[in-house]
Amino acid sequence: MTRLHRRQALRLIAGATGATLATPAIIRAQTPSELKIGGMLPLSGPAAIEGHQVLKGLEFAVKEANAAGGALDREIVLMVEDDEANTTRGVIAVRKLIETDKVPFIVGTYASAVVIATMQITKEYGVPLLSGGSTSVAATDANEPGNPWFFRSWPSSVDQGLDTANAITGRFGAKTVAIIHDSGSYGYSLGDQVEQVVKDNGGEILSRDTYNAGEQDFTTLLTRIRSEKPDAVYIGGWAGDGAMIVRQATEVGLRTQFVGSGSMVSDDFIELAGPASEGFAVATLYEPSTPNVYGAEFGKRFEAEVGQAAGTLNSLGFDSTSIGIEAVRRTGGTDSKAVRDMIATGLADFPIVQGPEGATAAFDAKGSVDFPNFIAVIKDGVRTLA
Structure with a gap:
């Protein structure tokens, strides 16, 4: 599946103020210097x-x-x-x-x-x-x-999920995928997109699980996923949680292609995950080797x-x-x-x-x-x- 409408060119509460719809008057005062x-x-x-x-x-x-x-x-x-x-x-x-x-x-x-x-x-x-x-x-x-x-x-997250899912089934050739994402809107939107695109590309979603940001123990979940033998596991959430998941996956013997959301694209993730980060794939908008x-x-x-x-x-x-x-x-x-x-x-x-x-x-x-x-x-x- 490809993005259908890829563009040709690369081209906030004011306090409650009753029923008034007028824009609050803010004087843009700045010092001269x-x-x-x-x-x-x-x-x-x-x-x-x-x-x-x-x-x-x-x-x-x-x-x-x-x-x-x-x-x-x-x-x-x-x-x-x-x-x-x-x-x-x-x-x-x-x-x-x-x-x-x-x-x-x-x-x-x-x-x-x-x-x-x-x-x-x-x-x-x-x-x-x-x-x-x-x-x-x-x-x-x-x-x-x-x-x-x-x-x-x-x-957007939809496009990130699309490009990531296409990589899971295309670049990495995964036929079976497990999805893990946090319970926030970011995780859900990515999980939805990855699930849909993997299916559209002929892949199978073996399982989809959520977690709360900041959880510390994923071993039971990862042990179950290990028994599913997925070709790839997608993780959508914050970097610290993602690093915890891939570290604990190594500890329980889950060996597969891990792919993560764009939040896991920093060197902090690599440092937190340690050797378990090797081979981890992630959607990125910028790297020093950029064209x-x-x-x-x-x-x-x-x-x-x-x-x-x-x-x-x-x-x-x-x-x-x-x-x-x-x-x-x-x-x-x-x-x-x-x-x-x-x-x-x-x-x-x-x-x-x-x-x-x-x-x-x-x-x-x-x-x-x-x-x-x-x-x-x-x-x-x-x-x-x-």
């Missing part, structure tokens, strides 16, 4: 591994932008809030960034449930929200077509500055932050609606580091950018594009 921009990520809690890696991308984008003169002749200052991958904390965080810090845009967040809980707030206040890693199609689907306020400059020349150059600069090889999570933060900064530069001010309009329709020529050669910030009517996911396999402790 600095320009505050917002970042909201899970820096503690179940998605902290992912959040800290995305944050490195935000910080690097700001550092490079300031080295090039900042924006509007001001130094860019990144205001960061920890949403803990929790919807209540996300609401508090986004309100602070808008009401207190008065940022013209926000990069956030990683957990799709938090995005969905906060994106109507940012829309009501008229502040664009650029994804800090969320892939759920439910977020962009919640946008009004032609009037998006949430933007994701990479493919995207602009992305490859980013990887060189990032490694020289940060001291680690760039990965997908770093690239997510870098692209979203760079897009927001460029929109401010091109509009020549901090009016959030003007910034939103520029993001929505005015950056089709702005290159992004993710995806194939030529990928740009050309958003569709729902605020998404589409291109194929890469598939990487861990060999000798390093992700290598398959």
